[in-house]
Amino acid sequence: xxxxxxxxxxxxxxLHKIGAENINELFIDVPDNALLKGLIDLPxxxxxxxxxxxxxxxSAASVPAGNVPFFVGAGAYRHHVPASVDYQIQRGEFLTxxxxxxxxxxxxxxxxxxxxxxQVAQITGMEVANASMYDGSTxxxxxxxxxxxxxxxxxxxxxxxxxxxxxDVVKTMTKFTDNIVVVxxxxxxxxxxxxxxxxxxxxxxxxxNPDFFGNLTDFTxxxxxxxxxxxxxxxxxxxxxxxxxxxxxxEMGADIVVGEGQSIGNGLNFGGPYVGLFATRQxxxxxxxxxxxxxxxxxxxxxxxxxxxxxxxxHIRREKATSNICTxxxxxxxxxxxxxxLLGEKGYRHLAKLNHSNAVKMADKxxxxxxxxxxxxxxxxxFTVRLNKNAAQVVEQLVELDIIAGLPxxxxxxxxxxxxxxxIIAVTETTSEDDMDMMISELKEVLSC
Numbered sequence: 001x002x003x004x005x006x007x008x009x010x011x012x013x014x015l016h017k018i019g020a021e022n023i024n025e026l027f028i029d030v031p032d033n034a035l036l037k038g039l040i041d042l043p044x045x046x047x048x049x050x051x052x053x054x055x056x057x058x059s060a061a062s063v064p065a066g067n068v069p070f071f072v073g074a075g076a077y078r079h080h081v082p083a084s085v086d087y088q089i090q091r092g093e094f095l096t097x098x099x100x101x102x103x104x105x106x107x108x109x110x111x112x113x114x115x116x117x118x119q120v121a122q123i124t125g126m127e128v129a130n131a132s133m134y135d136g137s138t139x140x141x142x143x144x145x146x147x148x149x150x151x152x153x154x155x156x157x158x159x160x161x162x163x164x165x166x167x168d169v170v171k172t173m174t175k176f177t178d179n180i181v182v183v184x185x186x187x188x189x190x191x192x193x194x195x196x197x198x199x200x201x202x203x204x205x206x207x208x209n210p211d212f213f214g215n216l217t218d219f220t221x222x223x224x225x226x227x228x229x230x231x232x233x234x235x236x237x238x239x240x241x242x243x244x245x246x247x248x249x250x251e252m253g254a255d256i257v258v259g260e261g262q263s264i265g266n267g268l269n270f271g272g273p274y275v276g277l278f279a280t281r282q283x284x285x286x287x288x289x290x291x292x293x294x295x296x297x298x299x300x301x302x303x304x305x306x307x308x309x310x311x312x313x314x315h316i317r318r319e320k321a322t323s324n325i326c327t328x329x330x331x332x333x334x335x336x337x338x339x340x341x342l343l344g345e346k347g348y349r350h351l352a353k354l355n356h357s358n359a360v361k362m363a364d365k366x367x368x369x370x371x372x373x374x375x376x377x378x379x380x381x382x383f384t385v386r387l388n389k390n391a392a393q394v395v396e397q398l399v400e401l402d403i404i405a406g407l408p409x410x411x412x413x414x415x416x417x418x419x420x421x422x423x424i425i426a427v428t429e430t431t432s433e434d435d436m437d438m439m440i441s442e443l444k445e446v447l448s449c
Contacts, residue, residue, distance in 0.1 A: 011023070062270065063402075063404070065078045065404070066078070066430075068402045068403060069402075069403045069404065069431075069434075069435035069436075069438050069439050070404045070430075070435070071362075071404060071405055071406040071425045071426055071427065071431070071439065072404055072406055072407055072426060073239065073381070073382045073424065073425075073428075074163070074212065074238075074382075074407040074412075074424050074426070075136070075163050075165065075238040076260070076262055076268055076271070076274070077239055077241070077262070077263045077268075077381075077426055078267075078268055078426075078428055078430050079241065079263050079264070079351075079428050079429065079430060080429060080430055081265055081266070081267055081335075082339065082342055084338070084342065085265050085335050085338050085339050085342070086335075088334075088338050089331055089334050089335050089338065093108050094108070094109070094112070094331075094334060100113065100291075101307065103304065103305065103307070107304065110293050110305035110306065110307070111305050112333070112337055113131040113132075113291070113293040113305075113330075113333065114293045114294070114295060114305050115337050116129075116131065116132065116336060117129040117130065117292070117293060119336075119340050119341075120261075120277050120278075120279055123240070123243045123244070123248065123348070124243065124248055124249055124254075124259070124277070125248030125250020125251045125254075126249070126250045126254070126279035126280060126281065127250075127279075127280070127281050127282040128279065128280060128281075128282055128285050128288070128292070129277070129278060129279035129280075130278045130279075130288055130289065130290040130291060130292050131290060131291040131292065131293050131333065132261075132275050132276060132277065132278070132290065132329045132330075132332070132333045133258075133275075133276030133277070133278050133289070133290055133325060133329070134273075134274075134276055134325070134329060135260060135262075135272070135275065135276045135329075136166065136236065136238055136258060136259050136260030136261075136274070136276050136277070137163070137165055137166045137168075137169040137260075137276075138169060138173075138325070139258035139259070139277065139278045140162075140166045140169060140170060140206065140234070140236055140258050141166075141169045141170045141172070141173035141174075142173075142258075142278065142289045142290075142323055142325065143204075143206070143256045143258045143278070144156045144170050144173070144174065144181075144203075144204060144206060144234065145173065145174070145177075145179075145289075145323070146256060146280075146284070146287050146288065146289060146322075146323075147203045147204035147232045147234060147255070147256060148203040148204070149287050149322070150203075150232060150284055151203040151230065151231070151232060152203075153201050153202060153203035153231075154178055154179050154180055154203065155180045155182065155198075155199065155201040155202040155203060156170065156174065156179055156180065156181045156182065156202075156203060156204055156206065157182045157184075157194060157197045157198055157204070157205045157206070158170065158181065158182065158183045158184065158205075158206045159184055159192055159194060159205070159206060159207045159208060159211070160183060160185045160187055161184075161186055161187060161207075161208060161211035161212050161213060162183075162206055162208045162211070162212060162236060163208060163212045163236070163238055164186075164212065164412045164413065165412065166208075166238075167183055170206070180201070182197050184197060186212070186213075186413065186416070186419070188213045188375045188384055188386075188409075188419070188422060189213075189215075189375040189376065189377070189384075191217075194207070194222065195222075195225060198226075198229065198231060200229075202229070202231050203231065203232065204231060204232040204233065204234050204255075204256075205222070205226055205231060205232075205233055205234070206234040206236065207219055207222070207233070207234070207235055208236040208237070208238065209235055209236075209237060209242075209246070209249065210237075210238075210239060210242055210246075210380045210382060212238075212424075213375070213376065213383075213384040213409075213422075213424065214379040214380070214382040214384055214424065215376055215377075215378065215379065216246060216378040216379060218247060218252060219233065219235060219249075219252045219253070219254070220251075220252045220253055223252055223253030223254060223255075224253060227253065232255040232256060233252075233253060233255050233256075234254065234255065234256045234257075234258065235249035235252065235254040235256075235257050236257075236258050236259060237249065237257070237258075237259035237260075237277075238259065239260075239263055239380065239381065240259050240260065240261050240262075240263050240277065241264070241348075241351055241352050241355055241380075241381070241428075242352065242355075242380040242381070243352075244348040244349045244350075244352030244353075245349065245352035245353060245355075245380060246380065250279075255280065255281055255284065256278075256279070256280045256284070257278075257279045257280070258276065258277060258278050258279075259277040260274055260275075260276065260277070261274070261275040261276070261277045261332070261333075262274040262275060262332075264335075264336045264339045264340055264343075265332070265334075265335030265336040265337070265338060265339030265340070266332050266335050266336065273329060273331075273332055274329070274332065275329040275332035275333055275335075275336055276329070278290065285309060286309065286322075287322060288310075288322075289322055289323030289325055290310075290323060290325050291307055291310060292307065292308055292309050292310055293305055293306070293307055293308065294306055294307070294308035294309070296308075310322065351429060352380075354429040355380065355381035355427070355428050355429055356380055356381055358381070358428065358429065358431050358436075359379060359381040359382065359383065359426075359427040361427075361436065362425065362427045362431070362439075363376075363379070363383055365436055365437075365440050366385055366425070366443075369440065369443065369444055369447065370388075370444075370447070370448070371387060371388035371389070371447040371448070372386075372387060372388075372443075372447070373385060373386040375422070381426060381427055381428055382424060382426040382427070383424075384409070384422055384423065384424050384425075385422070385423050385425060386421050386422050386423075387421045387422075387423060387447060388421070388447060389446075389447060390420055390421060391408035391409065391410060391420065391421050391423040392408040392410050392411065392420070394408075394423070394443070394446055394447070395423070397446050398439075398442055398443065398446060401442050403438060403442055405423065405425070405439060405443065406423045406424050406425040406426065407423070407424045408420075408422070408423055408424075409422040409423070409424060410422075
């Protein structure tokens with residue numbers, strides 16, 4: 001039996017009170033194709049033990065990244081997370097910590113957030129960072145809206161090499177605003193001229209480094225040209241380990257930096273939860289979304305921490321609010337901070353060096369194969385190859401051989417035939433020589449058939 005606490009008469013009385021004929025009118029803004037038709041195809045009643053067994057069977061159908069040679073990246077990356085990270089985040093002090101709105105009883109949580117902000121500001125080369133966002137894509141959307149507030153302009157120009165799902169989120173977040181979103185075409189191995197897309201109404205230009213296809217770009221010259229026109233540069237980084245090896249966005253002149261912090265301290269987890277990073281210049285701090293934790297001294301002169309600048313109430317002011325995000329990914333930020341602390345600057349840079357070294361080794365092996373063309377001149381730990389066959393079909397054949405070969409670009413660009421043979425491959429410190437050789441051996445066979 002389904003548990004429904006309200007009777008039919010109760011529901012009718014409630015509908016009558018708000019002037020609705022039936023329950024369907026409550027969902028009138030939801031597209032019909034997104035509505036569930038009938039009940040979900042699940043057993044209607046099971047014992048607790050049966051439910052557990054059922055979900056174990058569902059879980060067994062998935063292939064964890066650590067069980068097979070794994071080369072998927074494109075915004076979420078497999079890295080080694082030290083066992084001490086999981087141990088520390090499960091300590092009672094963190095699990096039972098109270099909301100940081102009451103600083104006198106939440107100093108531990110506030111200090112952890114402050115340390116997280118400090119780490120993010122340092123690696124991005126920026127002056128201030130917030131206490132995290134939900135993930136990198138929503139942070140990107142918030143950055144676009146923030147740039148429009150700062151400049152009081154409406155046009156948002158987006159690089160075609162920004163992750164397509166990030167582009168979709170920006171479009172979704174601006175759907176009911178008067179902002180204009182302009183997106184360039186994706187270019188795997190050609191440079192973009194984003195300056196052709198801007199005009200006097202442009203608030204910001206959004207770029208990614210390394211980009212969706214793995215290319216590395218120095219945006220210093222672009223930043224200078226944009227600043228002459230009073231346009232902000234937003235730089236996105238989906239693989240935060242890259243900042244241990246490449247020029248930081250802040251050094252390039254970025255005004256806002258957003259990214260996905262999943263790579264540090266957080267596993268793939270079949271898609272989440274993740275942690276969004278957000279940093280900016282001091283002059284824009286009042287327009288930055290989310291929480292900001294600050295350091296202060298108490299009445300006795302002792303070091304203390306508080307939420308600052310942004311009040312709790314501002315998040316519920318609807319359209320007048322800086323942002324309607326009023327939380328942070330606390331447990332994920334804690335994992336990030338612990339892992340980053342364990343690494344230190346030397347370890348962080350060494351981790352980045354290992355990633356790049358392994359990626360170069362894999363790229364060299366692939367270049368030696370017939371039917372494979374490397375499309376990147378420079379890259380960090382991810383690159384794009386063009387195969388002599390449909391990449392999605394090749395990936396499916398390799399899956400049957402227990403190899404997850406990468407992301408076919410056509411999965412995210414299904415209607416672009418120019419990209420149908422392109423495959424994005426990510427290589428991290430977790431990729432062994434045996435993984436590489438197995439992939440090369442089986443790919444050679446598949447491509448020759």
